Amino acid sequence: MARGAVLTGTYFMNGDEACCEGALAAGCRFFAAYPITPATEVAERMSERLPEVGGIFIQMEDELASMAAILGASWGGTKAMTSTSGPGFSLMLENIGLGLCTETPCVVCNVQRAGPSTGLPTLVGQADMMQARWGAHGHYEAIAVSPSSPQEMFDFTVWAFNLSEQYRLPVIILADEVVGHMTERVVIPLADDIEVVDRKKPKVPPGKYLPYHPDPDGVAPMATAGEGYRVHVSGLTHDERGYPVMNEVAQEEMIDRLVQKVRRNVDRIIRYDTFLMDDAELAVVAYGISVRSAKRAAAEARKRGIKAGVVKLNTIWPFPEDMIRDLAGRVRALIMPEINYGQMVLELERCAAGLCPVRLVPHAGGAIIQPERILAALEVAAKETA
Amino acid sequence: MTAKRRKAASPHPHDALLRTDRIPHIWCSGCGVGTVFGSVLTAIQKSGLPPDDIAMVSGIGCTGRMAGYLNLDSFHTTHGRAIPFATGLKLARPQTSVLVASGDGDLFAIGGNHFIHAARRNMDLTIICVNNFNYGMTGGQMAPSTPFGAKTTTSRIGNCEEPFNFCSLAAECGAVYVARWTSLHIRWITDSICEAMQKKGFSFVEILAPCATNFGKRNRIGGAVELAKFFHERSVIRNHIDPKEAVLDFNKHLVVGKFVDIDRPTFMDNYELINRREMENWPGLEGKKLRPAAPVQG
Numbered sequence: 001m002a003r004g005a006v007l008t009g010t011y012f013m014n015g016d017e018a019c020c021e022g023a024l025a026a027g028c029r030f031f032a033a034y035p036i037t038p039a040t041e042v043a044e045r046m047s048e049r050l051p052e053v054g055g056i057f058i059q060m061e062d063e064l065a066s067m068a069a070i071l072g073a074s075w076g077g078t079k080a081m082t083s084t085s086g087p088g089f090s091l092m093l094e095n096i097g098l099g100l101c102t103e104t105p106c107v108v109c110n111v112q113r114a115g116p117s118t119g120l121p122t123l124v125g126q127a128d129m130m131q132a133r134w135g136a137h138g139h140y141e142a143i144a145v146s147p148s149s150p151q152e153m154f155d156f157t158v159w160a161f162n163l164s165e166q167y168r169l170p171v172i173i174l175a176d177e178v179v180g181h182m183t184e185r186v187v188i189p190l191a192d193d194i195e196v197v198d199r200k201k202p203k204v205p206p207g208k209y210l211p212y213h214p215d216p217d218g219v220a221p222m223a224t225a226g227e228g229y230r231v232h233v234s235g236l237t238h239d240e241r242g243y244p245v246m247n248e249v250a251q252e253e254m255i256d257r258l259v260q261k262v263r264r265n266v267d268r269i270i271r272y273d274t275f276l277m278d279d280a281e282l283a284v285v286a287y288g289i290s291v292r293s294a295k296r297a298a299a300e301a302r303k304r305g306i307k308a309g310v311v312k313l314n315t316i317w318p319f320p321e322d323m324i325r326d327l328a329g330r331v332r333a334l335i336m337p338e339i340n341y342g343q344m345v346l347e348l349e350r351c352a353a354g355l356c357p358v359r360l361v362p363h364a365g366g367a368i369i370q371p372e373r374i375l376a377a378l379e380v381a382a383k384e385t386a
Numbered sequence: 387m388t389a390k391r392r393k394a395a396s397p398h399p400h401d402a403l404l405r406t407d408r409i410p411h412i413w414c415s416g417c418g419v420g421t422v423f424g425s426v427l428t429a430i431q432k433s434g435l436p437p438d439d440i441a442m443v444s445g446i447g448c449t450g451r452m453a454g455y456l457n458l459d460s461f462h463t464t465h466g467r468a469i470p471f472a473t474g475l476k477l478a479r480p481q482t483s484v485l486v487a488s489g490d491g492d493l494f495a496i497g498g499n500h501f502i503h504a505a506r507r508n509m510d511l512t513i514i515c516v517n518n519f520n521y522g523m524t525g526g527q528m529a530p531s532t533p534f535g536a537k538t539t540t541s542r543i544g545n546c547e548e549p550f551n552f553c554s555l556a557a558e559c560g561a562v563y564v565a566r567w568t569s570l571h572i573r574w575i576t577d578s579i580c581e582a583m584q585k586k587g588f589s590f591v592e593i594l595a596p597c598a599t600n601f602g603k604r605n606r607i608g609g610a611v612e613l614a615k616f617f618h619e620r621s622v623i624r625n626h627i628d629p630k631e632a633v634l635d636f637n638k639h640l641v642v643g644k645f646v647d648i649d650r651p652t653f654m655d656n657y658e659l660i661n662r663r664e665m666e667n668w669p670g671l672e673g674k675k676l677r678p679a680a681p682v683q684g
Contacts, residue, residue: 030478032470051661056477058653060470061503068467068500069474072443075461076478095471098464225441225459225479232405232454234462243408244454244462 005053006191015153015180016041016083019109019173020049022157023081025194028107029055030080032069034062034088037121038177039111042083063088067095070106074099075233077224079161083109085177086128087118090135097136098235099170100258103212103220105199107160109173111180112288114339114365124177125365126288127340132172133317139255141262143269144172144317146287150184156314162197163269167261168219174316176339178289178368202229210240212254218261262318271314272323276302280309282381283331285324285348287313290337290369297374306382319347328352332385335377337361337369357385400427403437405457412451414522416602416610418569418595419449422516425572426452426487429579435483442485443472445492447523448597449516452487466497469504472511480654483512483583490517490531494550498530505559505588507653512582513590515552516569518597526600533636537604553629556590557646563589564629564646568617569596571642578644587652594621594640 005024013021020042023031031046033039043059050057056073060066063084070080084092089110099106110132114125128135132144143163147156156173164171200221202209206229214220220240223229236244237251262269276298277283286294291312301308311327313320324347328334333356336345345360352358361377363369398404404427413419430440437458444453446465453460459482463471468486476484486493493501493515504511520538521527528538528545531552535544556564563585565578575593582589596602596613603609607616617640624632625643632641651659659665 030474032474051657056657058473058477060473061499064467065470065473065500065503068463068470069477071463072461072471072474072476073478074474075459076475076482078478080474080478094464095467098467225475226438226482228438230438230458230460232460232462234454235464236462243405 002052003049006194007188008190009188011186011188012183013150013186014041014183015147015150015175016111017045018150018153018186019083019157019175020045021188022154023107023161024049024053025154025188025191026079026158026161027196027198028079028081028161029053030070030073030078031055031082032058032060032066032073032080033082033084034060034066036085036088038113038180039083039085039109041180042109042111063091064094067092067099067108071095071099071102071104074104074106075224077226079105079165081107081109083111085111085113086115086125089128089131093131093135096170097138100136100140101138101235102233103168103222103258104170105164105168105222106170107157107164107173108170109157109175112174112176120366122177123366124289124339124368126176126290126338127343127365129174129316129338129340129343132174140258142172142317143167143169143262143315144174145314146174146316147179148288148291148312149179150182150186153179154186154188158194158196162195165197165199166219167265167269168199168222174288176288206230211242212238212257213240214257214261218257218264266318269315269318270320270323272320273312273314275310275312277309277311279307281307281332282335282378283309283311283327284335284337284374284378285311285313286337287316287344290339293369293371294337294374296371297378300371300375301378304379306378308378316344319351321351324348324351325353325355328355331356333357333359333381335359335361335374335381337363337374339363339365339369357381399431400424403427403430403457405455408455411455413448414599416596416598416613417448418518418593419452419516421569421572422514422575422593422595423452423455425575426485426514426579428576429583432576432580433483433583439481440483440485441475442487443468443475444486445488445497447489447492447521448518449487449489450492466492466495466500468492469497469500469511469513473504473509476510477654485512485514485583487514487516489522490515490519490552491521491529494530494552502555502559505556505561505590508560508562508587508650510586510652510654511588512579513588514579515590515592516595517552517592518595518601520597520601522597522600526597526604533634538601549634551629551633552592553590553632553645557629560588560650561590561646562587562648562650565590565644566592566594566632566642568594568621568640568642570614570617570621581647587650594634594642
């Protein structure tokens with residue numbers, strides 16, 4: 001029996017499947033992807049679910065095509081998503097760049113595995129963090145979110161769609177293999193209780209419409225194919241009409257728009273959570289699956305008399321600069337566990353700006369970070385800053 | 387900034403379909419792209435389709451600039467990715483007639499994989515390929531269409547590779563409509579694009595076009611006039627032959643014509659059938675692939 005788009009109820013579901021349900025609840029009706037571990041389950045479930053809700057699933061010939069197809073679908077007026085992992089994400093960057101340049105709303109879920117290259121296809125990594133920020137050539141601002149549980153795979157996928165529709169850009173979900181494959185309780189709310197944002201549409205007639213003229217919030221309303229606005233969409237540097245203009249003035253105007261629409265709205269975009277932070281003297285700043293190791297470590301540290309807490313980064317990009325700067329002035333040290341050899345810790349150091357020591361708990365990938373390693377780092381930091 | 391319209395004394399019949407505020411265009415004098423573009427505009431007018439239900443997607447290169455001059459919903463995408471972008475657009479808005487206009491390098495080198503798979507799926511797209519036998523935009527490098535032995539800036543002594551026969555490739559991969567003309571065959575090009583737009587499924591129209599700036603000069607065929615003469619003298623029309631036989635031999639004949647015009651269910655036809663559970667069970671389907679297309683609802 002065909003099911004609806006919002007499967008309200010409580011489920012035992014893995015993260016990839018929850019991501020799929022989140023997309024459908026957010027209004028996604030087009031999905032194009034290429035199979036890749038550990039993101040395949042998103043595509044598998046989408047292939048079954050989308051036809052049930054009148055949507056389109058297509059398995060493309062590669063990730064270049066998948067990314068191009070979701071951009072085309074978004075300009076066809078549909079909310080669209082793709083899912084992948086490291087090697088596929090590398091291929092998608094070409095058209096993520098096109099999506100950024102043409103301000104095309106869509107969602108890319110990267111269920112990270114360990115790399116580089118083919119790496120460890122079935123095992124966890126968190127090493128595409130900087131790639132999500134700077135991977136496409138040229139200068140731009142990116143939005144990326146990082147879920148830590150199957151429930152958040154649902155919630156954050158809805159949120160990612162809302163961000164992409166609101167700010168007109170491809171939003172990256174930086175999930176990871178463990179979050180994608182872990183099966184947990186997932187609660188899907190009533191459709192009415194799910195906040196869904198749709199792209200702004202032009203309020204002026206076709207002759208008056210400038211497709212890249214931003215509103216005061218920095219974002220331009222978006223007319224799509226068939227609405228009579230006869231849009232021209234180009235990956236070349238373009239003016240507010242969307243027409244290619246090859247000079248530095250047009251370039252500055254366009255880059256400024258791409259950057260400011262995110263920078264001006266950071267307070268509305270950035271989200272984080274805190275645990276045991278009220279009286280914390282040491283803060284573990286973590287994201288994705290590593291948050292769960294961090295929470296355990298902080299709880300253990302408390303038992304040993306160390307006042308530790310956890311700051312969980314829900315938004316990775318834009319990075320919460322002000323929050324970290326403020327935090328660095330209040331705690332004795334910052335500790336960041338991540339399943340790479342030091343990526344987001346560079347941002348942490350930059351924002352802490354020497355106000356307190358910053359310590360990295362690195363892991364090359366293939367397994368989660370054991371809480372004991374974070375606990376050890378907390379003990380060292382406690383001793384050093386006593 | 388608002389779009390300023392230049393007022394001509396007597397408007398050209400194509401003006402309504404042109405972003406006249408973007409003219410003059412970037413194409414070289416003597417180039418074949420403009421002729422093909424003119425045929426595209428005539429075909430669009432003849433199609434009788436509502437203008438808002440037509441869109442053009444192009445990739446990168448000289449022909450890739452077509453989308454930028456067309457006053458319809460138009461998309462200038464990344465190099466080689468016009469077809470997958472068009473696939474997403476078509477599936478998201480099936481009532482749109484989607485034209486893909488691009489060059490031989492864009493469609494068959496960097497975009498070759500997308501071409502063959504879209505043909506296999508019988509994606510309902512009209513592909514217009516302007517084949518100028520080299521990469522014009524970047525100054526005349528060899529392409530998958532460059533004839534064996536021909537000189538380009540990356541094959542200065544002569545091309546040591548054999549080119550594709552695009553029409554044969556399209557037919558082999560499942561295209562339902564395949565035709566080839568030279569840019570001199572203006573009425574045939576227009577007719578073929580009209581037919582291709584009416585056709586449900588993956589249609590392919592190749593147009594051999596002079597690149598006077600690069601290919602003609604470097605291979606001592608000459609400039610625009612000499613290239614036109616060359617195409618005029620060498621091209622022969624052989625309709626309905628096996629596209630495998632439709633060879634491009636610069637020393638003898640350039641075979642043109644309409645080679646394929648068949649019917650087969652499109653991606654959307656079969657997608658709807660299978661999701662309504664109306665498709666027979668596999669393997670009972672074997673040998674039934676050419677069933678007439680089912681009517682699409684909505």
